[in-house]
Amino acid sequence: MTPMLAPLVGDAPTVTFIGLCKNAGKTTAMCRLIEELSGETLAMTSVGRDGERTDVVTGTEKPEIWARSGTLFATARGMLPLCDTTLRVEGVTDVMTPLGAVGIFRALSDGYIQLAGPSAVNQLGPLSQTFRALGAQRVLIDGAAGRKSLAGAEAGATAVLCVGASVDGGIPFIAAETAHICQLFAAPEAEDPVLHAALDGEVGRYALFSPTGERLPLELEPSGQPAWHALPREHCVLWIGGGITGPLLRTLARRGAPLTVAAPDATHFLCDRGSAETFYRCGGSLMVARRLRIAAVTANPWSAYGKHLDGPALLAALREAVDVPVVDVRQEA
Amino acid sequence: MKLNAQLKEDTGYSWVMARMEPASPFGHALVRTPRWYGPGEEAQLEEELSRVEALRTLLDSGEVALDSITHILSEFHDIRNSLKRPTNAPMDEVELFEVKHFLIHLERLAQVYASIPALEGLEIRPMTESLDLLDPSGRRLPAFSVENAFEPALERVREEKALVEGLLRQTEKKGRDDLMARRSELVRKEDRLELEARKRLTMAILRERDTFLASMEAIGRLDLLLAKARLARRFYCCRPEIVDKPKVVAVDMVHPEVADHLQERGGSFTSVSITLERGATVITGANMGGKSVSMKSLTLNLLLTQTGFFAFAGSFSAPLFDSVSLICTDRQSVEQGLSSFGAEVAALGEVLREEKGKFFYIALDEFARGTNPREGAALARALVEYLGRLNCVALMTTHYDGVSDAARRHYRVAGLGALDTAAIRKDEAPLDRLSRLMDYHLIEAEPGEPCPRDALRVCRLLDLDPELMEIFSKNS
Numbered sequence: 001m002t003p004m005l006a007p008l009v010g011d012a013p014t015v016t017f018i019g020l021c022k023n024a025g026k027t028t029a030m031c032r033l034i035e036e037l038s039g040e041t042l043a044m045t046s047v048g049r050d051g052e053r054t055d056v057v058t059g060t061e062k063p064e065i066w067a068r069s070g071t072l073f074a075t076a077r078g079m080l081p082l083c084d085t086t087l088r089v090e091g092v093t094d095v096m097t098p099l100g101a102v103g104i105f106r107a108l109s110d111g112y113i114q115l116a117g118p119s120a121v122n123q124l125g126p127l128s129q130t131f132r133a134l135g136a137q138r139v140l141i142d143g144a145a146g147r148k149s150l151a152g153a154e155a156g157a158t159a160v161l162c163v164g165a166s167v168d169g170g171i172p173f174i175a176a177e178t179a180h181i182c183q184l185f186a187a188p189e190a191e192d193p194v195l196h197a198a199l200d201g202e203v204g205r206y207a208l209f210s211p212t213g214e215r216l217p218l219e220l221e222p223s224g225q226p227a228w229h230a231l232p233r234e235h236c237v238l239w240i241g242g243g244i245t246g247p248l249l250r251t252l253a254r255r256g257a258p259l260t261v262a263a264p265d266a267t268h269f270l271c272d273r274g275s276a277e278t279f280y281r282c283g284g285s286l287m288v289a290r291r292l293r294i295a296a297v298t299a300n301p302w303s304a305y306g307k308h309l310d311g312p313a314l315l316a317a318l319r320e321a322v323d324v325p326v327v328d329v330r331q332e333a
Numbered sequence: 334m335k336l337n338a339q340l341k342e343d344t345g346y347s348w349v350m351a352r353m354e355p356a357s358p359f360g361h362a363l364v365r366t367p368r369w370y371g372p373g374e375e376a377q378l379e380e381e382l383s384r385v386e387a388l389r390t391l392l393d394s395g396e397v398a399l400d401s402i403t404h405i406l407s408e409f410h411d412i413r414n415s416l417k418r419p420t421n422a423p424m425d426e427v428e429l430f431e432v433k434h435f436l437i438h439l440e441r442l443a444q445v446y447a448s449i450p451a452l453e454g455l456e457i458r459p460m461t462e463s464l465d466l467l468d469p470s471g472r473r474l475p476a477f478s479v480e481n482a483f484e485p486a487l488e489r490v491r492e493e494k495a496l497v498e499g500l501l502r503q504t505e506k507k508g509r510d511d512l513m514a515r516r517s518e519l520v521r522k523e524d525r526l527e528l529e530a531r532k533r534l535t536m537a538i539l540r541e542r543d544t545f546l547a548s549m550e551a552i553g554r555l556d557l558l559l560a561k562a563r564l565a566r567r568f569y570c571c572r573p574e575i576v577d578k579p580k581v582v583a584v585d586m587v588h589p590e591v592a593d594h595l596q597e598r599g600g601s602f603t604s605v606s607i608t609l610e611r612g613a614t615v616i617t618g619a620n621m622g623g624k625s626v627s628m629k630s631l632t633l634n635l636l637l638t639q640t641g642f643f644a645f646a647g648s649f650s651a652p653l654f655d656s657v658s659l660i661c662t663d664r665q666s667v668e669q670g671l672s673s674f675g676a677e678v679a680a681l682g683e684v685l686r687e688e689k690g691k692f693f694y695i696a697l698d699e700f701a702r703g704t705n706p707r708e709g710a711a712l713a714r715a716l717v718e719y720l721g722r723l724n725c726v727a728l729m730t731t732h733y734d735g736v737s738d739a740a741r742r743h744y745r746v747a748g749l750g751a752l753d754t755a756a757i758r759k760d761e762a763p764l765d766r767l768s769r770l771m772d773y774h775l776i777e778a779e780p781g782e783p784c785p786r787d788a789l790r791v792c793r794l795l796d797l798d799p800e801l802m803e804i805f806s807k808n809s
Contacts, residue, residue, distance in 0.1 A: 088476050
């Protein structure tokens with residue numbers, strides 16, 4: 001098999017597969033990378049239930065994950081009857097899911113596995129550490145659709161953005177959405193070293209800094225939200241530890257004063273394209289404490305709802321719209 | 334006696350329990366349901382207290398094995414639910430992993446426990462046979478899998494499956510389907526054999542269910558003892574002395590919860606000493622003079638003593654009672670529509686019905702204060718006289734005159750007796766001022782000595798409106 005994704009992700013210790021929509025081909029892309037990395041000890045988990053033969057939400061056929069002997073994986077206990085490798089229980093985490101506690105297993109033979117890992121991003125860090133302690137060389141995370149899951153940016157972490165035809169609106173719309181996501185992920189880390197260090201160490205929900213990293217007072221409403229109208233008029237950097245939504249960016253855009261919104265990493269940008277554009281137009285910019293690189297965009301012209309797209313046209317449109325490499329994991333397989 | 338939530342809350346027992354830090358789920362369960370040592374169980378209680386004392390001494394000497402024990406305790410998971418099953422329901426791999434995990438840690442705990450001086454009456458034994466069953470190689474690694482050793486036929490099936498999977502790795506599209514079909518067949522065989530093995534292991538584990546439960550109990554007890562010893566160290570508690578006469582002697586007793594609040598506000602707790610004998614002891618004194626706190630401290634220490642804890646006092650001696658109760662304004666009953674008087678009387682009635690004929694302790698906070706003063710005083714006095722005839726030790730606080738003369742003993746709060754008005758600082762918050770000037774010590778008084786008249790001074794210290802104070806002082 002010609003390596004296609006492996007050269008793009010390089011040495012990244014963690015690769016997260018993010019979907020632009022449901023049925024974006026995340027699992028297909030992940031399976032492809034698993035095959036390409038067959039010489040490595042891989043560890044894998046998912047955020048939200050994944051890997052099942054039929055998609056629980058849409059009822060469409062989904063690819064299963066075929067793991068090689070030696071692979072480590074984290075999944076809920078209730079998924080065990082659906083895994084057909086010989087397996088060894090390496091540990092049990094205290095992460096609970098509707099399908100039982102998440103256990104850590106090692107495949108002792110090749111075979112199909114089913115992933116249903118933790119749903120909260122802060123549970124991924126400790127899990128990755130456990131994987132590494134058990135000998136994993138690389139961690140693959142099957143993220144949930146619609147970027148609802150946060151990829152969790154470890155140093156050097158990489159994402160693969162999976163784009164499918166299951167988005168309404170045709171090729172131009174899909175290309176524009178993809179470009180929007182890539183732009184969000186291109187948000188830079190702070191250039192000023194003091195500001196960089198301040199953002200790196202920030203754990204609060206909100207904080208305010210000057211562009212040179214000096215902490216500024218931030219007035220909060222009784223609800224705990226910052227008093228937006230009381231933000232300074234001169235350029236400052238607003239740290240938001242949670243999700244950054246479209247309505248929030250529009251609120252900030254309406255102030256008409258320059259502002260940089262900083263997030264832990266790009267997966268926190270949950271804003272739609274229109275809001276982001278309005279925000280940029282009004283002098284706003286985005287920044288991250290830790291950059292999460294999109295290594296590749298994968299395209300899946302096949303729709304779960306029957307409206308398949310023209311594969312070459314989709315690839316061409318995506319290549320036109322974004323700077324990162326675009327691949328079709330099925331066609332070139 | 335079972336400690337109810339209200340009593341735990343009112344006395345501050347819950348506050349103390351919240352400061353307990355057991356490390357294992359089994360220790361946590363025991364903290365929630367403390368064992369009560371009643372009359373006749375003095376020897377067992379003394380043994381328990383000796384164990385706490387021994388551990389405290391070891392903690393004082395910096396015994397490192399105790400750190401290892403605490404660490405191992407924190408590694409236990411609660412597997413009681415896995416043991417509650419019919420014998421024909423096999424455990425899955427994760428449950429078997431958890432059982433093995435439990436057994437490995439039990440073995441480690443037993444090893445470390447053997448290295449400290451033995452605690453009388455508490456044994457931690459490894460379950461070597463059960464562990465060997467789940468760990469046939471004896472390597473004591475934490476991971477678990479259904480090994481070939483559990484079911485001889487597994488080895489052949491797995492070898493064949495590995496062969497097919499090896500071929501699959503080398504086969505591109507053509508011929509894969511046949512290999513996949515062959516593999517599916519082998520997977521089904523493997524599953525069946527694994528199921529048989531899991532069934533056999535589960536049955537073997539469940540045959541030892543009682544030993545498992547006894548081990549968990551022992552682990553929980555060790556954990557609880559360590560938590561008790563650490564608590565006693567942290568708060569400088571004393572080992573209570575258990576006596577066989579109806580006499581409670583508390584010296585330099587504190588209420589840890591109140592002391593903690595005071596410390597947060599920059600104050601300090603005045604320790605109190607009191608002796609109680611059969612019959613009723615009455616405490617009188619100024620409002621805000623700490624009568625109720627003294628009473629709660631004593632009741633708390635009795636509860637702690639009878640559940641095998643050290644006491645929050647310089648020294649503490651008491652007999653074992655059949656029951657310990659505290660009757661104070663019960664907000665819950667009042668919310669349910671009873672008047673505060675009605676609630677008190679109902680609670681008293683219940684204690685008397687239940688405990689008459691037994692040896693009991695009862696504390697009453699300003700009993701009958703909610704009714705008219707004449708009848709209230711008469712009722713309080715009648716109760717003191719009546720309790721004097723029963724086999725009990727009672728403690729009552731009151732503002733009524735004519736109650737203490739019927740009591741066995743009478744204490745009064747030192748209060749504001751020696752108050753120097755020059756000491757009043759205007760810039761001080763009224764409550765801080767009051768607590769600075771109030772002497773919370775208990776002083777033994779003559780029976781019948783009238784209650785101190787401190788209300789006027791308390792109002793003045795609390796900055797009540799001067800016009801009202803003027804009318805008040807004219808009338809009093």
